[in-house]
Amino acid sequence: MENYQILIVEDEDVTRFNLRNLFEAEGYNVFEAYNEETMTTMLEQQDINLVIMDINLPGKNGLLLGRNLASNKNLGLIFLTGRDSDIDKILGLEIGADDYLTKPFNPRELTIRARNILSRIGNSKNDIELEQPIVTFNEWKLNGHSREMTSPTGEVIPIPRGEYRALRLLIKNEGNIVSRQELIKEMTGRDLRDNDRTVDVTIRRLRKHFESNDNTPELINTIHGEGYRFVGKVT
Numbered sequence: 001m002e003n004y005q006i007l008i009v010e011d012e013d014v015t016r017f018n019l020r021n022l023f024e025a026e027g028y029n030v031f032e033a034y035n036e037e038t039m040t041t042m043l044e045q046q047d048i049n050l051v052i053m054d055i056n057l058p059g060k061n062g063l064l065l066g067r068n069l070a071s072n073k074n075l076g077l078i079f080l081t082g083r084d085s086d087i088d089k090i091l092g093l094e095i096g097a098d099d100y101l102t103k104p105f106n107p108r109e110l111t112i113r114a115r116n117i118l119s120r121i122g123n124s125k126n127d128i129e130l131e132q133p134i135v136t137f138n139e140w141k142l143n144g145h146s147r148e149m150t151s152p153t154g155e156v157i158p159i160p161r162g163e164y165r166a167l168r169l170l171i172k173n174e175g176n177i178v179s180r181q182e183l184i185k186e187m188t189g190r191d192l193r194d195n196d197r198t199v200d201v202t203i204r205r206l207r208k209h210f211e212s213n214d215n216t217p218e219l220i221n222t223i224h225g226e227g228y229r230f231v232g233k234v235t
Contacts, residue, residue: 004118005029005046009039009053009062010080015103019052019080022107023114036060050076050118052110055083055092063091070096070160076117080105086197093201096160098188116189121161135171137232138219140210142167149209157209162187166202170220170230179227203228 006023010016011034020030031046033039035058042048051069055062062079069077077099079092084102092100098117101110133144139152147164149157159167169186170178180199181192187202203220210219219232 003029004049005031006114007031007033007039007042007046007048007051009033009051009057009065011035011054011057015054022111026111026115034058036065039065048075049121050078050114052078052080052114055079055081055088063088063095066092066097067095074121076114076121076161078110078113078117080110090197090201093198094205096162098162113188113190120165120189135234137171137234138217140232142171144168151209151212159206159209162198162202163206166199167206167230170228171232171234174230174232174234177223177227177229181227183227199228 006028008016008019008023008030010019010032016032016034020032023030031042031048033042037059039051039053051066053062053066053069057065062081066077066079069075077097079097079100080103081088081100082103089100099113101113135142135144141150142148142164143150144164147159147161149159151157165187166183169183183199183202184190184192184196188198192199203222207218207220217232219230221229221231223229
């Protein structure tokens, strides 16, 4: 196992202690933080690969903190929280979190999800080798080096890892239907679960980028009951 480093951001001492023991038993290096200040310090001092964060933190809300973390292509993010409303889950996924798990949770399930995310982060280092680093479609550019899109007007848009991997898979299968199962596997490394809206939220976020430009036609079609299809023109 690669020596990955995990940061637990949790203000409850007992939960933080239990999470640390859980992941140390799996062989990871584990660090702790209980608010924004200690989290920032740990991120500056350590080469963290995955953050597991509660939403209900003292001071700034975990969703606000997570928004900045999600822009880092080499950092995974799991929200682990007692807030189980659909609105919170959708918000967590919309800001670019890799996963969202509610308390009480199954420890084995959490470690598996974490391992899948860390494996994907490690594999993402080879993304550029798998295909052209820069792909052009409908006057847009997708840059695999920086994980950014450039609009026809020259606006540079950083996109979270999940969005990048979903768009990359759709472009790679240009004109063909890509199932939601294939997309979730590419994005998160796990199988699609019942009532899982991760793929739909991700596609909605991608569409918003394109819809902000009036000259861009619809690039991702919904194929009801099957999945999605990229209908842009790759050049």
